[in-house]
Amino acid sequence: MTEHELVVIGGGPAGLAAALAAWEQDVRDILILERDNQAGGILNQCIHNGFGLHRFQEELTGPEYAGRFIDLVKQTDIQIRTDTMVLDLTRDRVLHAVSPRQGYEAIRAGAVILAMGCRERTRGAISIPGARCSGIFTAGAAQRFLNMEGYMVGKRVVILGSGDIGLIMARRMTLEGAKVLACVELMPYSGGLTRNIVQCLNDFDIPLYLSHTVTDIRGKNRLEQVVVSQVDGNRSPIPGTEMVFDCDTLLLSVGLLPENELSRQAGIEIDPRTNGPLVWENRETDLPGVFACGNVLHVHDLVDYVSAESEQAGIAAAAYLHGNRPAGGEIRLVNGTGVSYTVPQHFHREAETLELFFRVRNIYRNAAIRVLDGDAQIARFKREHMAPGEMENIKLPKVLLDRVRGNVLTVEIEEAPV
Amino acid sequence: MKEIICITCPKGCHLKVDEETFAVTGNACPRGAVYGANELRSPVRVVTSTVIVEDAGTSSARPQTPDCDSRTGNACPCKPAGAVLARRLPVKTDRPIPKGKMFEVMAEINRVRATPPIKVGDVLIPHVAGTDGNVVATKNLP
Ligand SMILES: Cc1cc2nc3c(=O)[nH]c(=O)nc-3n(C[C@H](O)[C@H](O)[C@H](O)COP(=O)(O)OP(=O)(O)OC[C@H]3O[C@@H](n4cnc5c(N)ncnc54)[C@H](O)[C@@H]3O)c2cc1C
Ligand code: SF4
Numbered sequence: 001m002t003e004h005e006l007v008v009i010g011g012g013p014a015g016l017a018a019a020l021a022a023w024e025q026d027v028r029d030i031l032i033l034e035r036d037n038q039a040g041g042i043l044n045q046c047i048h049n050g051f052g053l054h055r056f057q058e059e060l061t062g063p064e065y066a067g068r069f070i071d072l073v074k075q076t077d078i079q080i081r082t083d084t085m086v087l088d089l090t091r092d093r094v095l096h097a098v099s100p101r102q103g104y105e106a107i108r109a110g111a112v113i114l115a116m117g118c119r120e121r122t123r124g125a126i127s128i129p130g131a132r133c134s135g136i137f138t139a140g141a142a143q144r145f146l147n148m149e150g151y152m153v154g155k156r157v158v159i160l161g162s163g164d165i166g167l168i169m170a171r172r173m174t175l176e177g178a179k180v181l182a183c184v185e186l187m188p189y190s191g192g193l194t195r196n197i198v199q200c201l202n203d204f205d206i207p208l209y210l211s212h213t214v215t216d217i218r219g220k221n222r223l224e225q226v227v228v229s230q231v232d233g234n235r236s237p238i239p240g241t242e243m244v245f246d247c248d249t250l251l252l253s254v255g256l257l258p259e260n261e262l263s264r265q266a267g268i269e270i271d272p273r274t275n276g277p278l279v280w281e282n283r284e285t286d287l288p289g290v291f292a293c294g295n296v297l298h299v300h301d302l303v304d305y306v307s308a309e310s311e312q313a314g315i316a317a318a319a320y321l322h323g324n325r326p327a328g329g330e331i332r333l334v335n336g337t338g339v340s341y342t343v344p345q346h347f348h349r350e351a352e353t354l355e356l357f358f359r360v361r362n363i364y365r366n367a368a369i370r371v372l373d374g375d376a377q378i379a380r381f382k383r384e385h386m387a388p389g390e391m392e393n394i395k396l397p398k399v400l401l402d403r404v405r406g407n408v409l410t411v412e413i414e415e416a417p418v
Numbered sequence: 419m420k421e422i423i424c425i426t427c428p429k430g431c432h433l434k435v436d437e438e439t440f441a442v443t444g445n446a447c448p449r450g451a452v453y454g455a456n457e458l459r460s461p462v463r464v465v466t467s468t469v470i471v472e473d474a475g476t477s478s479a480r481p482q483t484p485d486c487d488s489r490t491g492n493a494c495p496c497k498p499a500g501a502v503l504a505r506r507l508p509v510k511t512d513r514p515i516p517k518g519k520m521f522e523v524m525a526e527i528n529r530v531r532a533t534p535p536i537k538v539g540d541v542l543i544p545h546v547a548g549t550d551g552n553v554v555a556t557k558n559l560p
Contacts (some may be wrong), residue, residue, distance in 0.1 A: 047508035047556065048466045061466055063508045063557040067538055147468055150505045175467065175524050194430035198423050199463065203517065384446070385429040 005029040006317055007095055007109035009086045009262065012041020014294020015115035016069040017307040021314025022113075023076045027321055030078045031107070033097055035085040039073075040066030041117055042295075043303065045144045048168055050195075054304035065303060089266040093289055111289045111317040114263055114277065115310065118256040118295040120165075128160075130217025133224070139165040139253040143172070152176055154249025158226050159183045160214050162190040162197070163389075164301060166253025171200035180206045181245050184228050186213045186235060189363050191255075191389045193301065213237065214250070223248055256299045266290070273341035274298040281347035281354055282316035282326060283309065291317050298343050298357070301391055305357070326350065331404060336372070336412025338362060340388070349404070354396040358411060360386045366416040369394055374406045386413070422457055424450040462514035465523045468506035469542060471559065472531040507532040507559055509542060511551040522547040534559040 006027050008015045011034030019030050038044065043051070046062030053059060056068070073080065084099040095107045120138040137145075137153055143165065145151045155178050159166045162185040170180045183201055188211045190197055201208050209228060215237045216227035230241035258276040260268075269286045271278045276297040277285040284291050293313035294306045319325075328349030333342045333356070342358040364386040371379040371394070381394050394411075424431045426449045433444045433454040442454035456462075515523060523546050530542055536559040543553035 044557075047468060047510075049464050049510060059464070061508060061510055061556040064538060067557060147508065148504070148506055150468070150470065172467075175465070175520065194423060195425035198425045202423075203463070 001094070001106040001108055003108045003110075004031045005110040005321055006031070006113065007107060007111075008032045008113045008115055009089070009095070010034060010041065010115035010117055010294070010296070011036070011039035011080055011082070012115060012117050012294060013043060013066060013069060013303050013306050014117065014296070014310040014313075015039075015041070015113065016066070016073055017310035018113045018115055018291075018293055018314035018317070019078050020069065020072055020076070021311040022318045022321075023078055023314075025315055025318030025322075027318045028077065030076075032073075032078065032080045033084045033086050033095070034080060034082045037082050039070050039080050039082065042140070045140070045147045046168075047147045048172070051303050054302065055307055062303075069307075086262060089262045089290075091266055091287060111291070111320050113310075113313055113317055114260075114285070114290065114292040114296050115294050116259045116262065116296045118258045118299055121252070121255040121257055123252060128214055128217060130214075130226075131219050131223075133217070133219035133222055135219065135223030135248050136217070136250045136252065139163070139169045139251045142249075142251055143169055146172060146176065152178065153251075154178060154247075156181060156245075156247040157249045157251060158214075158228070158245050158247045159251045159253060161185065161253035161255070162192050162208060162210075163253040163255065164192040164196050166251060167192045167196040167200040169251055169253070170206055171204065174204045174206070178249075180204070181247055182206065182228065183208045184212045184214060185210050186231060187211070189387065189389075193389065215242065217250065223250055226250055256295065258296045258299065260296060263292070263296070271341065271345055273335075274343060276343075278346070279344045280326065281344045281351045282319070283313035283344070284316055284320070284326075289317075289320055291320075298341065301389065305391065305393075309357075330407060332408050334408055334410045336370070336410040338364070338367075338413030338415075339411050342411055349401075351401060352398055354401060355393060356396065356411065357391055357393045359388055359391055360413055361388060363387045364413060364415060368414045368416075370412050370414050371396065372410040372412065373404050374408075378403060378409075380414075420458060422454060424453050426450065426453045461517040463517050463520060464511055464514050465520055465527075466508065466510040466556070467524060467527045469509050469527060469530055469532045469553075471505055471507050472533045504557075504559055507536060508556045509553050510556050511546060511549075512554045513551045515546070515549040515551040519547045519549055523549075523551075523553070527553055532559070 008019050011032045043062035043066040049059045049061045051060045051065040084097050086097045088096040093109045098104050120140045142153045157180045215229040218225040226245050228243045229237040269278045277292045283293050291313040293310040300306045326348040332346045338361050340359045340361050369381040419434045422433050431446050435442050435454040435458050440455040442451040536555045540555045541552045546553045
């Protein structure tokens with residue numbers, strides 16, 4: 001068994017930023033384990049631009065954004081071991097991993113950072129009816145085939161789900177010569193960023209059908225047709241509204257799920273709302289010395305936020321290794337009206353500025369975010385626009401936190417009077 | 419009047435732009451007026467795509483990635499000999515090009531090949547499709 005001060009699982013943007021932050025805090029023995037053959041995570045297949053607007057004030061592509069962090073890591077003694085898959089994590093922080101180079105190995109870590117990212121929901125996860133033919137891909141898998149391996153997965157395409165990956169793939173397939181017939185969204189609003197609706201659908205006259213879903217899939221070997229129907233307020237298909245599309249490919253962009261098999265094996269408590277570990281403000285899980293950041297913690301839409309969050313986790317892991325523990329009792333965060341989750345889920349009373357990330361349940365205009373200590377409002381933030389597809393964040397300064405009396409804070413949305 | 423959505427900020431105002439005077443209504447802030455007029459006068463976009471990597475080679479000839487041998491200095495031992503290296507190089511136009519030229523740019527991109535070593539920012543196609551944009555690499559290929 002080998003030993004390392006800090007082991008980071010996953011070499012995507014989260015793992016890279018966390019390792020760099022820990023290095024800055026004088027942790028000198030850091031090992032990143034990555035199962036793919038290169039670092040960079042999902043960014044390697046996201047060849048479009050739009051990354052790093054917050055962080056670098058420029059629009060970078062995914063590989064460029066990842067490249068900047070990889071270059072920084074190379075200037076340190078942080079080790080990245082690629083082609084290495086972590087199979088198990090124990091409660092006393094022993095990792096079991098396999099790689100072609102080392103075979104099986106066990107590694108004992110002083111602290112662990114979970115940065116395994118997320119994976120896509122599949123057809124099974126949303127149970128679409130119809131034939132079991134080929135030609136049905138998750139949008140991310142099609143993205144990897146096209147952008148990294150160089151294979152087009154089809155010529156006539158329907159996309160189910162209006163998440164950003166689906167929208168980006170609508171444009172990408174169109175530019176490469178495919179015909180994208182429709183983008184179909186179950187909800188009455190799109191799950192993707194408006195700029196992607198404009199640049200990926202409107203630019204190419206691809207229709208977006210809101211409040212619609214796929215109700216049948218037809219095809220013997222390869223997909224031949226999909227049937228799309230309108231849905232009512234309860235998301236049930238309305239008979240008589242069927243549209244039939246002749247197509248050879250259906251791409252699914254129906255959401256991402258944090259990849260937490262390892263966390264579960266270690267008995268780390270998972271929040272059913274985020275599908276990620278329950279964390280403190282320093283991104284520490286309920287297992288001391290184990291931290292989580294990036295998409296494994298909750299699904300982010302902007303990689304810039306992933307990097308920022310991961311730096312917090314890296315700094316906290318360094319503090320843990322240096323023997324510094326956060327002080328103060330627990331204050332829990334509770335979701336009020338309109339809020340579907342918060343990260344972190346709880347924090348220490350003595351915390352410095354608390355930055356909260358959360359998602360809202362609906363589209364709101366001219367609404368406000370309220371933070372309540374029992375019945376008393378301690379903060380109110382106005383927002384002109386909020387949507388479930390866009391992660392919200394607020395900062396509570398220490399002066400405010402010092403005034404909290406109870407041990408529960410509620411975050412809620414106050415709708416504008418109509 | 420043409421109706422467009424402002425994408426300058428997440429609010430996504432629905433703008434109405436006059437085709438002749440380029441006057442904008444429906445914008446909640448001045449940036450929307452600028453966006454709306456430009457979007458009608460001369461809409462531009464960055465194009466990103468990939469280029470075929472010539473002679474991608476195998477791992478016995480070259481290390482698999484810069485990352486995996488960065489500590490040992492050896493040719494990468496962690497990939498079985500014969501495994502194919504990167505097949506595609508991601509690229510972008512280094513500035514937004516006229517929207518109407520997007521497919522012309524794609525056609526030119528699909529005609530070129532990239533031969534490693536390549537560094538981020540290397541120009542693969544200067545003045546693509548007669549625009550003032552260049553197609554540049556967005557990834558290092560050692
Ligand atoms: C298909 C897809 C497309 C996306 N497109 C966009 C986009 O266009 N724009 C945008 O802003 N965001 C996009 N995202 C969100 C994007 O994932 C995040 O912004 C960011 O990449 C998350 O970083 P991460 O490091 O948490 O996860 P990832 O980038 O997913 O990295 C996680 C890494 O951990 C590794 N790993 C996982 N399990 C193990 C294990 N057991 N052992 C060893 N290594 C392991 C994985 O191989 C991976 O390299 C996309 C996400 C997906 C899934
Ligand atoms: S007009 Fe102003 S407020 Fe409205 S979307 Fe554009 S930039 Fe945002």
